[in-house]
Amino acid sequence: MTSKVCALIDYGMGNLHSAGKALEHVSENTKVVITADPKVILAADHVVLPGVGAIRDCMAEIKRLGIDEVVAEVAGKQKPLLGICVGMQAMMEHSEENGGVPCMNMFGGEVKFFGDDLFENGEKLKVPHMGWNKVEQVAHPMWHNIADNSRFYFVHSYYIQAKNPAQVKGRGHYGVDFAAAIGQGNIFAVQFHPEKSAAAGLQLLQNFLNWDGQA
Amino acid sequence: MALAKRIIPCLDVDKGRVVKGVQFLDIRDAGDPVEVAKRYDVQGADEITFLDITASHEGRDTTIHMVEAIAEQVFIPLTVGGGIRSVDDIRNMLNAGADKVSINSAAVKDPEFVKRAADKFGSQCIVVAIDAKKVSLSGEPERWEIFTHGGRNRTGIDAVDWARKMTQYGAGEILLTSMDNDGVKRGFDLGVTRAISDAVHVPVIASGGVGNLQHLADGVLQGKADAVLAASIFHFGEYTVQQAKEYMAAQGIEMRL
Numbered sequence: 001m002t003s004k005v006c007a008l009i010d011y012g013m014g015n016l017h018s019a020g021k022a023l024e025h026v027s028e029n030t031k032v033v034i035t036a037d038p039k040v041i042l043a044a045d046h047v048v049l050p051g052v053g054a055i056r057d058c059m060a061e062i063k064r065l066g067i068d069e070v071v072a073e074v075a076g077k078q079k080p081l082l083g084i085c086v087g088m089q090a091m092m093e094h095s096e097e098n099g100g101v102p103c104m105n106m107f108g109g110e111v112k113f114f115g116d117d118l119f120e121n122g123e124k125l126k127v128p129h130m131g132w133n134k135v136e137q138v139a140h141p142m143w144h145n146i147a148d149n150s151r152f153y154f155v156h157s158y159y160i161q162a163k164n165p166a167q168v169k170g171r172g173h174y175g176v177d178f179a180a181a182i183g184q185g186n187i188f189a190v191q192f193h194p195e196k197s198a199a200a201g202l203q204l205l206q207n208f209l210n211w212d213g214q215a
Numbered sequence: 216m217a218l219a220k221r222i223i224p225c226l227d228v229d230k231g232r233v234v235k236g237v238q239f240l241d242i243r244d245a246g247d248p249v250e251v252a253k254r255y256d257v258q259g260a261d262e263i264t265f266l267d268i269t270a271s272h273e274g275r276d277t278t279i280h281m282v283e284a285i286a287e288q289v290f291i292p293l294t295v296g297g298g299i300r301s302v303d304d305i306r307n308m309l310n311a312g313a314d315k316v317s318i319n320s321a322a323v324k325d326p327e328f329v330k331r332a333a334d335k336f337g338s339q340c341i342v343v344a345i346d347a348k349k350v351s352l353s354g355e356p357e358r359w360e361i362f363t364h365g366g367r368n369r370t371g372i373d374a375v376d377w378a379r380k381m382t383q384y385g386a387g388e389i390l391l392t393s394m395d396n397d398g399v400k401r402g403f404d405l406g407v408t409r410a411i412s413d414a415v416h417v418p419v420i421a422s423g424g425v426g427n428l429q430h431l432a433d434g435v436l437q438g439k440a441d442a443v444l445a446a447s448i449f450h451f452g453e454y455t456v457q458q459a460k461e462y463m464a465a466q467g468i469e470m471r472l
Binding site: 018 | 314417442471
């Protein structure tokens with residue numbers, strides 16, 4: 001049996017164990033490797049860019065380890081690439097977190113703060129946006145076998161406002177509309193945590209490992 | 216609003232077994248933590264909280280192995296609390312597969328610990344647990360203080376002020392247990408739940424004293440909690456998590472069904 005490799009990029013920010021364990025759980029003939037080694041990442045069949053914590057620290061480590069260049073090369077090779085949470089935010093042009101941080105500019109758009117005064121129907125909304133929220137899907141192979149408006153687990157205080165509406169592959173709403181999923185070609189990125197989103201999340205990860213990178 | 220309120224079954228674990236005591240006495244065995252966690256996942260639990268109540272230090276390795284086993288099989292958020300006293304304790308639990316840690320008495324002893332923890336690992340994984348008890352007499356304006364050591368030690372610290380301070384120090388969530396009610400099934404103390412939920416900008420989990428499904432609904436509707444935590448009503452098969460969610464949804468509460 002041919003075995004594929006999925007590289008989970010480890011740039012020292014936060015907890016990769018959950019993502020690694022979930023990917024292993026759904027991979028029948030894929031080996032999951034947690035690594036920062038450009039050679040291993042470039043040789044892998046699938047690449048995941050996770051991320052938790054503050055964007056300034058994430059971007060600093062991404063640049064220090066040359067992960068930005070590796071990710072750009074992966075994107076150019078038409079290899080399936082998945083961004084998760086801050087990994088997705090790092091793919092945008094710019095984030096207003098930490099006083100403003102330039103990101104990898106793979107997608108047009110801004111990462112913005114939900115704000116301290118977020119209201120919906122007169123009710124004050126807590127920030128971070130933490131818990132299970134609905135995602136309205138835009139047709140894409142990554143949503144295979146997942147019901148539209150399924151709930152996924154989110155934990156974030158900053159949200160993505162995409163510049164190009166055609167790149168938004170999942171719409172979320174929490175006081176404001178935001179991009180819950182974004183995609184272009186072989187790149188797909190999600191604001192929620194599929195590794196913590198029970199059956200729907202595991203299905204999305206499985207879809208990723210089965211995906212050929214064609215939208 | 217589409218964000219669902221959460222139901223969080225809590226596993227109180229002593230020496231590798233799920234237990235639940237009524238006011239810390241009469242502890243009843245409720246099974247193997249990994250099996251119990253899997254059962255709640257299947258029932259639709261939104262998260263799991265694992266509270267290590269083993270008094271001795273030797274129990275720590277057992278706890279780490281159990282957290283690892285749960286994290287390999289249950290793909291919903293997992294919070295681990297009990298005996299989290301250092302940055303190393305937090306790292307060990309996150310490495311074992313926990314998504315969040317809950318800090319209780321170590322925060323009271325050294326509030327700066329919460330700051331260090333949030334700086335190091337991010338607020339999203341730092342939960343501060345508060346055990347609050349009403350100290351005002353009847354007729355006085357309601358006032359609650361935080362207690363430590365299972366409710367025995369009164370600290371003199373105002374519970375609402377403390378919750379506000381902990382979020383300023385970087386807590387990403389507050390787990391509020393109203394002590395007078397814990398394990399006696401009279402429901403949450405809705406007064407302190409509401410007061411703290413109004414005072415902080417982060418989510419509040421209500422805990423303590425759940426005896427029926429209306430208590431859970433009241434925690435959200437009257438206490439303004441973002442999540443509700445319960446143990447014994449689920450452990451001994453009185454209700455399933457799914458039943459609880461359907462009951463709450465029928466009262467107009469947004470739930471993940």
